[in-house]
Amino acid sequence: MTNDDIRLGDIIVEDDSGDIVLIGFPYDEGVRRNNGRVGAKFGPNSFRQLLKRTGTVVNAEYDDLDIRKYLKISDGGNINENLSLEEAHQQLEERINQLIKQGKIPFVVGGGNDQSYPNASALLNNSKSIYVINIDAHLDVRPLKENNKAHSGSPFRQLIEDQRFKSNTSNRFIEFASQGSQCSIEHVNYLRSKSPLTNIIWYQSIRNDPLTPFRSIIKSGEEDKCDIFVSFDIDSIISSSCPGVSAPATVGLSAEQACDIAFYSGQSFQVKLMDLSEYNPSIEEYRTGKLVTLIFYHFILGRAKAIRDSIK
Template sequence: MSDLISPSVSIPETAKDDPRLAHWLNNNSDSVQTVLVGFPSDEGVRRNGGRPGASKAPSEIREQLYKMTPSAEYYDPFVTLLEGCEDAGDIEVTGNLETDQERLGDTIAEFLEQGVVPIILGGGHETAFGHFLGYAKAEKRTSIFNLDAHSDVRPLKEDKAHSGSPFRQALEHKSGCGETYLVSGLQPHSVSQSHLDFIKEQGGHYKFRDETNITAISGLFHQHESEQLMVTFDMDAVDQSQAPGVSAPCTNGLPADLWLTAAYMAGRNEKVTSFDLSEVNPEYDRDNQTTKLAALTIWHFLLGLSQR
């Protein structure tokens, strides 16, 4: 994994009677089943006219995740999962978005081929196309589920990818590996009708914010025939009172409890083979509120994985 570099993050001390996730994530496992990968890129956000700063998110999310404990309620299965989980580090980002997405794709493809579940810490939502390229490079067809305030199927800008184009790119990719696109949490005032038409033309499905509940999310998780499901969460779907540190704050977003339950459900779904979390922007956070929620999102996804 020559494109991966060790994350620059402080590792908390862990006592034997009070271990934290850092204890497992920073130990090399003999049999890796789940792996964290950072993608510290926000060039796509910059190209899309958003607020840069998401490149700092992977290290900030790790800071919070490392401090967390295994589930006290489901301790044994959670620890069993953690024993096969490690932090592989960050993709070495060059600033050339297309090159960086290819690098992420190479790394994710290798994990998918090994049957390892990668958890990707973005970065802007350009992370999702690099994530998808892992499937294309591994020649694995997948449906894509996105929890987001925006559809992110915009055309390229001057033939360049950006944070608003990843799912159009995936659906139109020459590999044909993007089978179905499922998106929930959409804000009616932030989505173009032409983009919704594109999703329908591609055989996809969408839900608006006021339609997004546990039943709807569960339905979308199963509204496909693919053997695999790539899941991507954009933090700007969450209400800005609970997630102020994002690239595009949402004044009427989803509540954090629904968001966390959705992450748990994704982890528990046996068809989910990868997960990414994008658009956290520490530059605009308040008392680490958003990075803590992001870390807790990963924790809930891990909890779900531990209960498969």
């Protein structure tokens, strides 16, 4: 660290004391079970290495916004890497549940997208009603595998079938930036059958301006006084900007749009939880990893700005 160029990595402490707490989920067994390309288990540690030099702590572009004045950021470490996937999901839910109870905002970096159900389950434990936004080219509502095994394609079917979720008519699950070429009609019809709890916002309808409809969803959640979980599968980002994922997208959100979405997520005080899934440094590390850390930075920047604006 130099005093004239303090970066985000310079101010992160290694414990659970932060207002925003980073948690790593170093597992890609769920990707393997879904016949995807493995390697996402290396995502959290690669993310941390690239995070060290990401993002200025004082951002002149936002009227000299100094993150340190408004937020403490900490790294709560990884979920134990030597567990079965089912045990890892249980430990993850317990960790996220504990952090939410303490008023922290967990930010979880995977790892496969199967992490999103235990994350959502922890939020259900602590909320009267929730909005879950899955930013993803895919729907991830596939049935469980044989012997009721979860996988990277199943987390949101697990959520929708969770009695705590489906019994509360105020809950909402929104698929955002889904691509019709990637989504089975059987899975689409499954979601249609669950309306009004579920909704699909197709990529083609928002590709020129995803932020306006995303803001509208966040605003609805705020008006309904729901706690919001933003789940960001980075395979929704175009592969020219984000190639290091289990299933790269030929078309998709731009890097700028992804950062804007993260910034606006941070700005909403109703957003209590965010995760990033499918960063696979075995396929491509530096370009994708720098984008993933920039998404994290923009979430933090958005929350710091919201706090500053609230006390002016």
